[in-house]
Amino acid sequence: MSETANSGQEPAAAPVDAGKRRRAGEGSAFWAYVLKRLGAALPVLIGVTFICFAILSAAPGDPVRILMGQHYDEEIASELRVSLGLDRPFLVQYGMFLGRVSHGDLGRSYVKNLPVAEYLAPKFGNTMQLTLVAMFIAIVFGVSAGIISAAWNRSFWDYALMLLAVAGISLPVFWLGMLLQLLFANHLGWLPVSDMSYSGNPEVLWNDVGGSYIAWLWHMSIKYYVLPGFTLATVPMAIIARLTRSSMLEVMKLDYIRQARAKGLAYPRVVVTHALRNALIPIITVVGNNFAVLLTGAVLTETVFAWPGMGRAMVEAINQLDYPVVLGGVMIMAVVFVVVNLIVDLTYGLVDPRVRYG
């Protein structure tokens, strides 16, 4: 079966075929490219943290006042300022920050008295998990919807799916989240309202589900991902669906598609193996960008579903003027964008061998 598929693909997918003849020495050029890109991230990080530091310093508000709460005492406040280094001039503070960072120390949260890295690492992990789930949902449903819309262009399904996509882009996320909570958690009782995992005793739960690992895992963890995952997926899903449709429509107009159909290949096969492959590049770009955006934390979804992720942590840190956490978070976000963009650029080569690095 794969034989026939290949033989049918050869002439039609001519652009893809070029990849088989890789030039010698491309491997080292590839790695040089990766290193160059990573090296370029350094000035980006310094620039981003400097701007962030400057904005924080210029913004109104005093972290010590927030720390002290109801019983403010000027004498104690000034000692706290000294111990946090807030009495130093702006550039000295920034220099101290860079010095610490170069030793791999992101500092300590003013508010929580925890090392920033220790505080943010699990948050990033939690956001990563939710993002992976959401992007999985967004890609599977978004790309499928886009393919269907393009393949049966101007059909009922095309209009219906694109209407849904417009709705997905326009719906306020928190409102959708609350509706899903009302329906699936409180009305139907199938899914939990919020949180990331079961808060009770896992052993009691194990006994309650009769020792079935799958059932236990569902109640312990998996079911908590469903509602926030879908809520977070709506916007990227809609964007991906619309983009897949337009990109596919463009490719479907090309000659090699007509040729493939003229040879008598089944329409679904033409759409999936011939058209989709060449329509993927813009989709990957959008998937990458959305992935990076979600990774930096989705404040509204995390707030509605009490998800302990980056978005909530950052908003809280900004509200409390917890400078070290804000700066650490911004650095993580900058790194995420640099790395995801790099991965997106590298994926182009995987999908389209005409792409060369160097």
Added chain:
Amino acid sequence: MRRFNLSTLISVIALLAMAGCPKPPTGNTGNTGNTNTGSTDGEKRARNYNFPLPADVKSLDPAHITDTVSDSVAQRLFNRLVKFDTDGSVEPDLAESYEISDDGLVYTFHLRSGVKFHNGEDLNADDVIYSYTRLVDPGTNSERANLMFYVTGAADYLNGKAESVAGLQELDERTVQINLSAPYAPFLNVLCMTTFGVVPGSEVTRDEKGFGANPVGTGPFVFESWTPDERVVLKANRTYFGQVPEIETLTFRIINDENTRFENFRNGTLEHCDIPPSKIKTVTDDPKLSGLISGEPAMDMYAYGFNCDAAPFKGNAALRQALNYAVDKQNIIDNIWSGLVTAQNTIVPAGMFYHYDGSTGYPYDPKKAEELLAQAGYPKGEGLPPLTLNIDLQPTNKLVAEAVQEDLSRIGVTVNIETTDWGPFLDKVYAGNSLFFQNTWLGDYPDPDNWLYQLLHSENFGDAGNIARWSNPQFDRLVKEAQVEPDQLKRSDLYRQAEEIALSEAPWLLLFWKNSSTLVQPYVQGLTITKMDRTPQLNNAPIEEVTYSD
């Protein structure tokens, strides 16, 4: 080749996902058949109390607790020498008994015997001395060091002028003596604050910075884990010297969004929760939910302050009174808060030995407001510049501000509302850069001193609490006198005189007291919500006394 790559990618992702899955509890996989039949919903509940918190904990170290959320958790972990009963009176806690000298300067506490820290160590007098000294140790950097300044020599120790705090003495292993530099009648109340929780020196010195994330106390619950922004888990202290909790696990769940807390409560996954202002009507109209409300007017003030140290409010009591008379509080109470707040007619709230029951405060009287406005030199508001009202970002606070804005516009006073984040808000108000601002206070302890001295005495001008920057020498003298007066009847009388001055001078625009209205699941018994509680934190409600009815 490409197919292979894709499938490798998928299997790597699948493996990663599986690696992240929780492992099943291995201990009792064998005996599921035996225990399964007996495990009902009731049994699960009996083991767990799910306690919502509206924000994450900052630190569980008593020396660094400044917010009600952290305090709510720390209350269950630590004991102080004395504590508040649910009616607000002071009763012994770690101290079995205490004596106060006639001059009010020497406090002697006799400790209970057999009290153990959660790490198994015995609690002795030197732990108390250590914990209190630590508050003024320059190395601790406690935000609450000033609470120790009543004790002889505490300030000297903080400034490095003394080797130890002269006023703290260990008479023997079970007896602690505290000397005050001047008599201070509410001192026992101050000692009830979580700041004075007794900590074990051995644990703190081992890792001082880490203690706030790994606290060890003597309280009814033992610290188990803190997952920032997610939950704090405590376990019952089976060797607690007081009432041993029936609850086995106390899980504080951090849920920032009020609607999410509410939906969780309705879903049965929280044992209590606060009522979101946007859901008050839903709750009061629902016979099932409205039957689950407990709580009462709390020592939780929501008012506005005038900057009495700047024009146009400086020296113009008539203007301040006029604005007070112009606001229809009942409208705010009925239409914005659906009756879940109580009109504020006094400065000192109900629930302590002194409260001015007879005060009518400033009833809604637009005519009188107009007269007073004319008397103040601004007939029909002419000549009065527009006032900027500074409030925080809470949506309900904005609704209240808009109601006030409308009421004041009726007598010709123009108000512009400025909403800002909490940080910039504090900056503006504390520095005296605002003329008209939100002024809130949650009582630390049920003593009028916490209101009249802290919030209105000229010694606390500005930053320290008197953000209205009001001063009156006669008021100052009366409040100071009351601080050193040991006789409670005489103190009441002094406070009455002082409060009358403050009420008539109107440094604030009185609005309302918040209620500690809390939804509590019907099976939860013995949860006493007190006047000192803010919901859903319920700082003073004795959670160790909770039982389940079915």
